[in-house]
Amino acid sequence: xxxxxxxxxxxxxxxxxxxxxxxxxxxxxxxxxxxxxxxxxxxxxxxxxxxxxxxxxxxxxxxxxxxxxxxxxxxxxxxxxxxxxxxxxxxxxxxxxxxxxxxxxxxxxxxxxxxxxxxxxxxxxxxxxxxxxxxxxxxxxxxxxxxxxxxxxxxxxxxxxxxxxxxxxxxxxxxxxxxxxxxxxxxxxxxxxxxxxxxxxxxxxxxxx
Amino acid sequence: xxxxxxxxxxxxxxxxxxxxxxxxxxxxxxxxxxxxxxxxxxxxxxxxxxxxxxxxxxxxxxxxxxxxxxxxxxxxxxxxxxxxxxxxxxxxxxxxxxxxxxxxxxxxxxxxxxxxxxxxxxxxxxxxxxxxxxxxxxxxxxxxxxxxxxxxxxxxxxxxxxxxxxxxxxxxxxxxxxxxxxxxxxxxxxxxxxxxxxxxxxxxxxxxx
Numbered sequence: 001x002x003x004x005x006x007x008x009x010x011x012x013x014x015x016x017x018x019x020x021x022x023x024x025x026x027x028x029x030x031x032x033x034x035x036x037x038x039x040x041x042x043x044x045x046x047x048x049x050x051x052x053x054x055x056x057x058x059x060x061x062x063x064x065x066x067x068x069x070x071x072x073x074x075x076x077x078x079x080x081x082x083x084x085x086x087x088x089x090x091x092x093x094x095x096x097x098x099x100x101x102x103x104x105x106x107x108x109x110x111x112x113x114x115x116x117x118x119x120x121x122x123x124x125x126x127x128x129x130x131x132x133x134x135x136x137x138x139x140x141x142x143x144x145x146x147x148x149x150x151x152x153x154x155x156x157x158x159x160x161x162x163x164x165x166x167x168x169x170x171x172x173x174x175x176x177x178x179x180x181x182x183x184x185x186x187x188x189x190x191x192x193x194x195x196x197x198x199x200x201x202x203x204x205x206x207x208x209x
Numbered sequence: 210x211x212x213x214x215x216x217x218x219x220x221x222x223x224x225x226x227x228x229x230x231x232x233x234x235x236x237x238x239x240x241x242x243x244x245x246x247x248x249x250x251x252x253x254x255x256x257x258x259x260x261x262x263x264x265x266x267x268x269x270x271x272x273x274x275x276x277x278x279x280x281x282x283x284x285x286x287x288x289x290x291x292x293x294x295x296x297x298x299x300x301x302x303x304x305x306x307x308x309x310x311x312x313x314x315x316x317x318x319x320x321x322x323x324x325x326x327x328x329x330x331x332x333x334x335x336x337x338x339x340x341x342x343x344x345x346x347x348x349x350x351x352x353x354x355x356x357x358x359x360x361x362x363x364x365x366x367x368x369x370x371x372x373x374x375x376x377x378x379x380x381x382x383x384x385x386x387x388x389x390x391x392x393x394x395x396x397x398x399x400x401x402x403x404x405x406x407x408x409x410x411x412x413x414x415x416x417x418x
Contacts, residue, residue: 192409
């Protein structure tokens with residue numbers, strides 16, 4: 001994917017959104033879409049969309065529209081959705097269970113191979129075909145299976161210790177649902193934070209103003 | 210809060226993040242912080258922080274730092290965290306349960322007053338002190354209690370119908386965990402979307418490049 005190096009950061013940040021909208025269109029059986037129609041659905045300007053999509057080949061024809069299947073596949077390749085990055089989930093409470101159950105990891109480039117919790121009472125229960133393992137088995141599991149990514153659905157107070165352990169076990173990326181500021185401590189890790197309370201406060205601001 | 214009208218959109222979007230970092234500092238008993246130290250922790254430049262915080266009074270003294278408690282309270286006011294917006298949760302599966310259990314609604318300006326699900330087997334179970342109600346009771350509940358915000362933790366295929374119903378019941382804002390494009394249909398609603406798969410694909414891109 002040599003083309004990637006020419007895609008600017010703001011465009012990259014919009015890629016998952018394009019991928020999501022194109023995925024819905026594809027599922028509905030739509031084959032082509034104009035930049036005007038896509039702009040209406042996505043809430044971006046049509047010229048913004050034309051500019052963005054030109055960055056990686058376009059797949060659009062003047063007056064005819066974009067080929068949805070090709071564009072979807074190309075953006076998927078850039079995002080790496082065809083990878084199978086071995087991934088573990090730490091924390092199998094309500095949030096962890098929801099994430100394991102609802103997220104289509106395999107369609108986003110990840111392969112969920114292990115689930116861990118510190119609660120011994122959960123050990124052996126199954127989530128998405130995987131047994132919940134006690135956290136004490138993390139070291140051996142990682143040595144044997146070399147996961148590269150961890151999803152953190154644990155209480156904030158455990159986060160520091162767990163991340164320290166994960167880094168030693170060669171984890172390269174973290175999908176972080178805690179508020180622990182991982183990037184400040186480990187700038188070399190790939191970290192994507194989900195700050196649900198930020199999102200809730202943004203809604204509060206909207207309603208307040 | 211007359212000052213608000215002078216705050217630009219990019220600053221507003223950073224407010225929940227400032228609020229989160231200041232909240233951690235406050236909890237740790239820190240009273241003052243310099244823009245340099247705050248910039249290190251937040252991964253913004255110090256001049257960006259000084260510019261942002263000057264927008265609403267500053268509370269900083271040259272060479273002394275920002276008063277954390279005052280700044281935290283002021284940003285909280287702007288975000289509306291002291292409101293008690295009556296809020297309902299639709300969908301009490303794993304995700305809904307996790308959201309109801311972990312989110313501190315009352316510290317973010319919301320008052321969770323009702324939980325609904327279409328699964329009759331869940332009816333009567335308690336989440337955070339609230340009974341799960343069957344969705345058929347939504348109309349009467351809303352007539353009696355006038356919630357203004359709904360949190361949607363339901364399968365995508367139910368979203369269109371539920372949102373239509375909520376709009377008729379005078380809901381003004383939606384915290385949307387589905388992929389249903391509410392804003393395209395109802396531009397007058399305040400909507401905050403949580404697109405977890407976008408976040409996961411952003412991590413995939415980071416690891417891939």
